[in-house]
Amino acid sequence: MGADTRGEIVAAARIEFAAKGYDATSLRAIASRAGVDPALIHHYFSGKAALFATVMAIPIDPSVIVSGLLHTPREQIGAAMVRSFFAIWDQPPGRERMQGLMRSAITNHEAGRMLREFLTGEVFTRVTAEMDARVPTVERPTSTPEIRGGLAAAQMVGVAIMRYVIEYGPVVDAGVEELVALLGPTLQAYVAPPPRS
CATH class of the missing domain: 1.10.10.60 (Homeodomain-like)
Structure with a gap:
């Protein structure tokens, strides 16, 4: 060696x-x-x-993000996920790496597949499955953690493309807390919807 x-x-x-x-x-x-x-x-x-x-030069170990998210109360997980991602992506090294990752994922099939599998499997679906486990089986959503985790990932990847690759002015200029307020309820609905009655 x-x-x-x-x-x-x-x-x-x-x-x-x-x-x-x-x-x-x-x-x-x-x-x-x-x-x-x-x-x-x-x-x-x-x-x-x-x-x-x-x-992939992602600036943080994803297990650190997931561990923090799994300690979040279920009713706050959507906002916590959005806040966690922007805490990483909005730092100068994170922003540059995110731009590189997103551009690679858009232009290269294999890079896109790896990023998709990683984000859905290691972060979004994992957290979604844990949120489901916190409610009794009869109260869980009828859709799977995989589809809801995939939709949550799609939401955040889409925002990342608009903010860091396309650089659409209003999305670039928005403050993190404004984005948390706007995106948090959407991620909440995917990752930890209210229990079924």
């Missing part, structure tokens, strides 16, 4: 993610390509999501 083991793992992961997408890539396959024991990946990264975040 070379002196930059972490870098070799990231390079191997980049190839695996590009070839197979996020969902179909395993840490074992990445370790095999990098020529390391799979346990060594966990020495450098907290899991596949954190490794993907490094490969």
